[in-house]
Amino acid sequence: MPADTSRQVGQRVAATRQSRRMTQADLARATSVSLAMIKAVERGARTPSDATLDVIAGALGVDPSRLVTGYACKERRVHAALPELSAVLAAYDSPLGQSVRTAAELRRDVKQAEAWRLAAQYGRIAEHVPTLLADTLRRLHSSHTPDAARLVFSTARTADAVAYKYRAHDLSARLVDLMRWAAAQADDPMLSTTAAYVRTETFFAAQAHEAGLRALEAALDAAPSPHGDEGNAARGALHMRAAVIAGRAGDDSAAALHLAEAEQFGDRVREDVYQGTAFGPDSVRIHAVSVAVGLGGDHVSRALEVAEDWKPPEDLPAERCSGFYIELARAQLWSGLADDAFASLKAARRIAPQHTREHPWAKHDTATLRRLKRADAESLTRFAEWIGAV
Structure with missing residues (x-):
């Protein structure tokens, strides 16, 4: 866990829960975490583990970095998942074994993974998509149906979001090739x-x-x-x-x-x-x-x-809205509107923290802002530390 106190983390969990109009009991039910644990976390008596923090953040619909400043466990998990994705791709035309999920379960899980992609939840994608991609490939090779090919396509699309954002560009290109292959299999x-x-x-x-x-x-x-x-x-x-x-x-x-x-x-x-x-x-x-x-x-x-x-409406995909503010911040910075640029970068972080943190323009422009505005050290420095620009 990063350097936030347990009390600070608990206060953020409570504030976010209340903004969602959830009770502590609601949050406990949504996470399968005990009500006693939720109460202890919120009053700062317990520090949640990474796994507990993940499920709490997921139930609240936010990235864990909204609750814990500088939370980086997701980034480590993403990078750890990339070799597993590569191994699945290597055997795309001859996957071993049978799918452990039914066709209905695969459709449900592929749809869930797509929702994570649209919400820029890269850590959750990294955790689940390698095995999901393997299962969709097994289903395609056993059934040879257009529907199975579409499931492969969608899962590869979701996996590519992680590979590209985390600059695994060779892996991203291979996933795009898999998408093109699956599209041909679906004849769509x-x-x-x-x-x-x-x-x-x-x-x-x-x-x-x-x-x-x-x-x-x-x-x-x-x-x-x-x-x-x-x-x-x-x-x-x-x-x-x-x-x-x-x-x-x-x-x-x-x-x-x-x-x-x-x-x-x-x-x-x-x-x-x-x-x-x-x-x-x-x-x-x-x-x-x-x-x-x-x-x-x-x-x-x-x-x-x-x-x-x-401004982009809230129902657009989080990654696209975050990208709008990152690009707007660059235009504002070039136009000499440093304060506006910083406000736009903070808006991007609020909408999609993982996307903002991994965006090279956001890092570069934050570093530039910090050089230009050293007198405004505290809040800008905290942001720069969070994004890795210092």
């Missing part, structure tokens, strides 16, 4: 479209932005005709992604073209999650900020304009 063009969206990570990691833009434009050419919400969301998401990578490539005309296309598709569908990728008008606004920051220079003011009278 929509899954292939989503795989093309996720594959863009490999181009971001290699800073091969022009090549990534070409790959996305090829995927747009191959995508199904945009019929109905699903088809519109699929093409809109690709245009949204293409706008961002065009911005990183410094191609402002291509960025503007793809962003305009994404906006048109966004106007046709409600904000929702399509194959694990959120798309709709709000997501397009968030990506408009990313495009402006990617282009830099005179474009940065556009990011500030978007955020001037709009």
